[in-house]
Amino acid sequence: MPNISDFKAKTVDFKPGERNVFLHLLTQCNLACRHCYINPVQHGTNILPKETALDWLRLFARPERASNLVLLGGEPTLHPDLAAIIRAAKALRYAVTVDSNGFLFHDFLERVRPEELDFLSFSLDGPYAAVNDPIRGEGVFEVCTANLRRAVALGFRTSLICTVSALNIEYLHQMPALLAELGVRRFFIQVIGLRGKSAAADANSLQVEPARWLEFVPETACQAARLGIHVTYPKVFLEPDEAFSCAGQVAENYFIFPNGRVYRCPLCEDYSIHSLRIENGQLLRRDGLNEDRFFSLRIPEGCVMNNLLQPDNIEYLPDGQPTHRISCCMLKQEIHP
Numbered sequence: 001m002p003n004i005s006d007f008k009a010k011t012v013d014f015k016p017g018e019r020n021v022f023l024h025l026l027t028q029c030n031l032a033c034r035h036c037y038i039n040p041v042q043h044g045t046n047i048l049p050k051e052t053a054l055d056w057l058r059l060f061a062r063p064e065r066a067s068n069l070v071l072l073g074g075e076p077t078l079h080p081d082l083a084a085i086i087r088a089a090k091a092l093r094y095a096v097t098v099d100s101n102g103f104l105f106h107d108f109l110e111r112v113r114p115e116e117l118d119f120l121s122f123s124l125d126g127p128y129a130a131v132n133d134p135i136r137g138e139g140v141f142e143v144c145t146a147n148l149r150r151a152v153a154l155g156f157r158t159s160l161i162c163t164v165s166a167l168n169i170e171y172l173h174q175m176p177a178l179l180a181e182l183g184v185r186r187f188f189i190q191v192i193g194l195r196g197k198s199a200a201a202d203a204n205s206l207q208v209e210p211a212r213w214l215e216f217v218p219e220t221a222c223q224a225a226r227l228g229i230h231v232t233y234p235k236v237f238l239e240p241d242e243a244f245s246c247a248g249q250v251a252e253n254y255f256i257f258p259n260g261r262v263y264r265c266p267l268c269e270d271y272s273i274h275s276l277r278i279e280n281g282q283l284l285r286r287d288g289l290n291e292d293r294f295f296s297l298r299i300p301e302g303c304v305m306n307n308l309l310q311p312d313n314i315e316y317l318p319d320g321q322p323t324h325r326i327s328c329c330m331l332k333q334e335i336h337p
Helices: 050-060 084-093 129-136 138-154 169-180 212-228 304-309
Strands: 010-012 019-024 066-072 094-100 121-123 158-164 186-191 230-234 252-256 261-263 274-277 284-286 334-337
Touching: 019 050, 050 252, 050 284, 066 084, 066 169, 066 274, 084 094, 121 138, 121 186, 129 138, 138 158, 138 169, 158 169, 158 212, 169 186, 169 212, 212 230, 212 334
Parallel strands: 019 066, 019 252, 066 094, 094 121, 121 158, 158 186, 186 230
Antiparallel strands: 010 334, 230 334, 252 261, 261 274, 274 284
């Protein structure tokens, strides 16, 4: 068996024309996770009717090009027509992932066949209940892992998302063994963002310092790869000689909410600076000083949106230079088993 040192993360550069569509079918959820990024004031509270969801899928579909679709909430399996929406998306040649908290409402595993879904992704923030449940809710670990086992047994391709914060980073190294035991094929490590609930008063207590992120995350990713798991995690910090690149200028990423707002940068989702909107079945560009006007700016801190919206998470040297440059939040690193 290879050693951990045999694995090295590779930065996944943005591919020109790459398309990722993140469609929030609703904002309701049965949980109240401490780091939830949903902001009902900005994102709405309605559930997209099935026909509206299908119209929006057609609006963003490009059958001649590869497009990734992630169906989200809130909790997307609360949508009564999720199975029909998945089938319609596959007919439009999307690669479809559903991101769930693991409760899988409306008999989801019985209503969707494994071959109709590219990945079923579960969210879990700790290797056992004592770590996960204070973050995501009482009893969540047991329900999520039980349904994950069911999904694997039925033949679904599964992935797991862990949002790293000060509450769980010390336990992150225990996650790969759990994933291997559950039969998970892909592992996504996310950094907590200052959006939604995590932008509230206790945000600073949830943030992970750069040194701790670099201490725990890359090594955990290597451990997972050693167990045969494909790992993806955000780049977060650029190397001294590494050029900054913004996904908003290269790739096509659309973060769509039930009220018709369409963002190109997820950092902006707490603010009404979305660059696009869906209105009367059309995708329209908004006038004014919105997110897309900032994408071309170059600053010593790296990501201009991070510096504008989250300035407190950047530290500086005595000469005024930032100690770490922040990458685009969409820039990822991967380790293949």
